[in-house]
Amino acid sequence: MNPRLPLPRHGLPRREAFRLAGLSAAGLALAACGVQGQKAAPPKADEVQDFWSKQTKNGKVVFANWPEYMPEDKGPLEKFAKDTGISYEYKEVIQENADFFGKVDPVLRAGQPLGYDIVVMTNGIQLQHMIELGYCVALDHSKLPNFAANAGQKYKERAYDPGNKYTVPYTSGVTGIAYNTKYVKDDITSIQALFDPKYKGRIGMMADAQEIGNFGMFALGIDPEKSTEADWKKAGDKLKEQRDNGLVRKYYDQSYIDAVAKGDIWLSMAWSGDVFQRQLAGEPVKFVVPEEGGTIWTDNMLIPKGAANPLDALMLMDYLYQPAVAAELDEFIQFVTPVPAVQDLLREKAKTAKGEDKKALEQMVDSPLMFPTEADYARLRGYTPLDNQQQQVFNPIFQSVTQA
Amino acid sequence: MRRLTPYLLALPGWMWLAIFLIVPMAAMASVSLQSGNAIDGFAMTFSVSNYSDALGRYSTQLVRSLLYGGMATVAMLAIGYPVAYWIAFKGGRRKSVYLFLLLLPFFVSFVLRTISWNFLLADNGILFGTLKGWGLLPADFHVLATTFAVVGGLTYNWLPFMILPIYVALERVDPRVVEAAQDLYATRTAAFRRVVLPLSLPGVFAGVLMTFVPATADPVNAAILGGTANTMIGNIIQTEYLTNLDYPTASALSFTLMGVLLVGIFVYARALGTENVLEAAAR
Numbered sequence: 001m002n003p004r005l006p007l008p009r010h011g012l013p014r015r016e017a018f019r020l021a022g023l024s025a026a027g028l029a030l031a032a033c034g035v036q037g038q039k040a041a042p043p044k045a046d047e048v049q050d051f052w053s054k055q056t057k058n059g060k061v062v063f064a065n066w067p068e069y070m071p072e073d074k075g076p077l078e079k080f081a082k083d084t085g086i087s088y089e090y091k092e093v094i095q096e097n098a099d100f101f102g103k104v105d106p107v108l109r110a111g112q113p114l115g116y117d118i119v120v121m122t123n124g125i126q127l128q129h130m131i132e133l134g135y136c137v138a139l140d141h142s143k144l145p146n147f148a149a150n151a152g153q154k155y156k157e158r159a160y161d162p163g164n165k166y167t168v169p170y171t172s173g174v175t176g177i178a179y180n181t182k183y184v185k186d187d188i189t190s191i192q193a194l195f196d197p198k199y200k201g202r203i204g205m206m207a208d209a210q211e212i213g214n215f216g217m218f219a220l221g222i223d224p225e226k227s228t229e230a231d232w233k234k235a236g237d238k239l240k241e242q243r244d245n246g247l248v249r250k251y252y253d254q255s256y257i258d259a260v261a262k263g264d265i266w267l268s269m270a271w272s273g274d275v276f277q278r279q280l281a282g283e284p285v286k287f288v289v290p291e292e293g294g295t296i297w298t299d300n301m302l303i304p305k306g307a308a309n310p311l312d313a314l315m316l317m318d319y320l321y322q323p324a325v326a327a328e329l330d331e332f333i334q335f336v337t338p339v340p341a342v343q344d345l346l347r348e349k350a351k352t353a354k355g356e357d358k359k360a361l362e363q364m365v366d367s368p369l370m371f372p373t374e375a376d377y378a379r380l381r382g383y384t385p386l387d388n389q390q391q392q393v394f395n396p397i398f399q400s401v402t403q404a
Numbered sequence: 405m406r407r408l409t410p411y412l413l414a415l416p417g418w419m420w421l422a423i424f425l426i427v428p429m430a431a432m433a434s435v436s437l438q439s440g441n442a443i444d445g446f447a448m449t450f451s452v453s454n455y456s457d458a459l460g461r462y463s464t465q466l467v468r469s470l471l472y473g474g475m476a477t478v479a480m481l482a483i484g485y486p487v488a489y490w491i492a493f494k495g496g497r498r499k500s501v502y503l504f505l506l507l508l509p510f511f512v513s514f515v516l517r518t519i520s521w522n523f524l525l526a527d528n529g530i531l532f533g534t535l536k537g538w539g540l541l542p543a544d545f546h547v548l549a550t551t552f553a554v555v556g557g558l559t560y561n562w563l564p565f566m567i568l569p570i571y572v573a574l575e576r577v578d579p580r581v582v583e584a585a586q587d588l589y590a591t592r593t594a595a596f597r598r599v600v601l602p603l604s605l606p607g608v609f610a611g612v613l614m615t616f617v618p619a620t621a622d623p624v625n626a627a628i629l630g631g632t633a634n635t636m637i638g639n640i641i642q643t644e645y646l647t648n649l650d651y652p653t654a655s656a657l658s659f660t661l662m663g664v665l666l667v668g669i670f671v672y673a674r675a676l677g678t679e680n681v682l683e684a685a686a687r
Contacts, residue, residue: 102645102646243632249632250632251632262527263526264527264528391648392648395648399647402632403643
């Protein structure tokens with residue numbers, strides 16, 4: 001068409017008509033695409049049974065886990081493959097709960113499989129979301145005999161997942177204080193050290209809202225498990241004061257442990273196993289659970305919705321609950337095992353071991369960080385239980401501290 | 405048929421834009437006006453207040469990001485222009501070697517390169533530890549967790565994107581025009597100022613465009629090299645998307661950032677006397 005032709009005078013000019021059509025299409029598109037909620041009712045018992053009765057062993061399992069959570073020779077998994085004939089793929093793809101959830105949420109929301117049969121997540125907000133959104137396959141406990149026989153009582157009573165309906169613990173750990181003994185000459189026992197002007201600019205805190213929130217509350221003598229909104233605000237103010245006075249160097253993710261070991265910071269909130277591994281490597285770091293309290297958390301195994309090999313996954317979960325397998329695993333990862341019998345097994349092993357190995361094993365067996373006593377447990381608290389509405393209050397309070 | 409050929413050739417490009425740019429942008433625009441939460445779902449409520457709320461809460465970080473992006477861009481220009489000039493006019497036969505060396509670090513991942521700065525700049529690391537040992541630096545001197553570290557990281561990470569377009573523009577400058585200027589009694593400075601510099605401006609324009617935008621939106625440097633008061637808007641958007649699952653606020657922030665950057669670019673284009681931004685960038 002010759003562009004110089006005059007536009008028709010009656011009705012809408014052609015271009016105008018196109019533009020209007022385009023705009024209304026855009027408007028429709030805008031209104032149409034929303035993000036649907038998927039809040040799922042828990043499946044009924046017969047649905048669960050029905051699901052599991054249809055599953056068969058496929059001879060393959062894909063395990064998604066955190067870094068440094070499996071011996072380098074993959075011993076436990078190799079044994080599993082040998083005993084059951086199920087081959088495994090092991091992937092260290094989880095660095096942080098929030099990131100991981102952010103990545104898998106759209107996939108699971110769209111009803112597509114993740115490609116993993118087991119994933120490991122901490123008992124925080126994201127795991128709660130996984131359960132609420134129906135992203136986890138309900139477990140068939142008749143196929144978990146080792147779990148029933150060998151898991152410690154504490155690890156069967158989980159407030160975040162009553163009756164272990166969707167998850168079984170992989171390992172637990174303690175959040176406390178780590179310090180570099182080259183720079184800090186005092187014996188740190190109190191959480192107030194993190195608020196001591198003496199260490200101005202040399203203190204590391206964690207960026208995670210739940211972790212830092214707990215420590216703010218411990219410092220004020222508040223029990224996080226029973227805390228209220230007013231408590232969170234008080235803790236937030238305490239932490240802001242700590243920041244504004246220049247005490248905090250940085251709010252860290254897992255990189256805090258390097259910073260402590262290098263001496264960029266002298267003391268920091270820390271996870272027990274990380275510090276323990278560094279100690280065995282000969283670095284001058286020490287870990288304490290402050291007298292005011294510390295946090296205990298659990299990393300849990302679950303089967304995501306749409307997993308290709310749920311039965312094989314369930315078999316592997318149960319396999320890891322054999323004391324001998326759990327002991328081999330814990331000897332490497334050095335966090336708190338959910339299988340109490342491991343302590344005796346490692347003690348036995350220490351008797352026959354020699355030299356460095358013997359020393360390391362003895363250290364492990366006696367460590368309250370790997371085998372907390374009842375008195376230790378009494379000082380440890382879980383994450384603040386939060387419902388969806390509460391999260392929208394809790395998170396901003398502590399994020400306004402860490403992301404100023 | 406012949407008249408259709410150009411359109412058919414452009415089709416893959418248009419499809420690409422439609423699928424990977426327009427559709428996601430429309431979805432994001434839609435989400436930025438919705439309200440709700442991730443568990444119960446989000447519904448369209450045309451809540452424009454998402455924008456004012458997000459801006460009210462995070463204006464500090466937004467302004468800081470623009471400031472850091474601007475500082476890094478100026479630093480890149482100051483470092484990049486002489487380098488590009490040198491390669492273009494003095495590089496001789498080895499030009500491609502120098503360009504290759506410039507791009508060499510890019511065979512290593514962005515995040516990894518940023519983390520290595522953490523090791524280099526550690527308080528008691530190879531560099532500062534040694535200097536402190538010689539008594540040349542006070543014991544509590546540190547670079548990590550400061551504004552300088554973040555802006556430095558941004559400058560380092562995006563520098564080649566400044567140098568390359570400037571190099572391309574300078575490369576096209578015919579040495580004979582400089583000779584001609586000198587024949588007409590221009591000093592070396594005058595020849596540079598009145599001949600070479602104006603001819604290289606499209607490259608500078610493209611360089612600034614290619615570095616200012618990503619540097620301002622970058623979340624990595626602030627997270628790895630920054631301290632308690634260096635949070636950039638990219639970090640906030642990441643937290644809102646991945647941790648808080650507050651998609652409307654995150655989308656509103658993304659669009660606000662985009663809007664501010666666009667306005668900034670047009671102002672810059674006018675200041676530089678370029679009427680058409682895209683045309684100038686393509687030159």
